[in-house]
Amino acid sequence: MTLLDINNSYKNSADVQTALGKIQSCLDKPNRTLIGLTGGPGSGKSTLAGYLLDYFTKQQNTHVICLSMDGFHLSKAQLHALPNAEEAFATRGAPWTFDSTAFIERVKKIKQAYQQDDILWPSFDHALGDPIEDDLSIKKKTKVILVEGLYLLHQQDGWQESKTLFDQHWFLDIPIEVAIERLAKRHMKAWGFSHERAMDRINKSDGLNAELVATYKNQADWLLRV
Numbered sequence: 001m002t003l004l005d006i007n008n009s010y011k012n013s014a015d016v017q018t019a020l021g022k023i024q025s026c027l028d029k030p031n032r033t034l035i036g037l038t039g040g041p042g043s044g045k046s047t048l049a050g051y052l053l054d055y056f057t058k059q060q061n062t063h064v065i066c067l068s069m070d071g072f073h074l075s076k077a078q079l080h081a082l083p084n085a086e087e088a089f090a091t092r093g094a095p096w097t098f099d100s101t102a103f104i105e106r107v108k109k110i111k112q113a114y115q116q117d118d119i120l121w122p123s124f125d126h127a128l129g130d131p132i133e134d135d136l137s138i139k140k141k142t143k144v145i146l147v148e149g150l151y152l153l154h155q156q157d158g159w160q161e162s163k164t165l166f167d168q169h170w171f172l173d174i175p176i177e178v179a180i181e182r183l184a185k186r187h188m189k190a191w192g193f194s195h196e197r198a199m200d201r202i203n204k205s206d207g208l209n210a211e212l213v214a215t216y217k218n219q220a221d222w223l224l225r226v
Helices: 003-011 014-027 045-058 076-080 085-090 100-112 176-191 195-204 206-214
Strands: 033-038 064-068 119-125 130-138 144-149 168-172 222-224
Touching: 003 014, 003 045, 014 033, 014 045, 014 144, 014 222, 033 045, 033 100, 045 064, 045 144, 064 119, 064 130, 076 085, 100 119, 176 195, 176 206, 195 206
Parallel strands: 033 144, 033 168, 064 144, 168 222
Antiparallel strands: 119 130
16 A cells, blocks of 8 residues: 555545544643554554554644654664573564653653653664663654553553553554554565565464454553544
8 A cells, every 4th residue: 555545545534534623622632632543563553553653744844753663663772682582583573572661750850841841752763772861852742642652551561650651542443454454564675575474474473463462452542443
């Protein structure tokens, strides 16, 4: 699916239009709003977040920002230093392969910094396979902050405080089999894998994570389908 196809699909999606309306309503509130967007691997979280941000940017609204949890991946150097380094690399993307403590501390700073301080946020360089610390800036006047990620509703592995830090939790409710097939096509395109090899890789990591994330959706405030 091309970017044009995605944009047209989102324009025709009632839930995407509702998401835009929810963000607009938050802009009318006096305080900062934090929205968590959870969904499994391949569900389209980053694509949707990019669309929402692009919409408000085109409206010349600088008070909305969309961020990713991916910048809190443990770096390759940190993974190498773990006693179970081989397992960590094999299952990279599991809840315990992120720095949940740093994530929660940074979100707390964001909650407290409205109209007071700019806060820096890490990004993730997929080409390097590592986070880039302090790559993004959340301006002190930014009113609505949407964070997308796998484990915002996870209740183990140091993520327990995450749920209560957000004012709203949205869950991108895409069938697991659809998301898995998207991942397979992504692996095939990126690494030249056969479909069989892509699925073998997915079944050892992302597939397990997808099943775990799917158990969170009853905790969300809103199930978003696109």
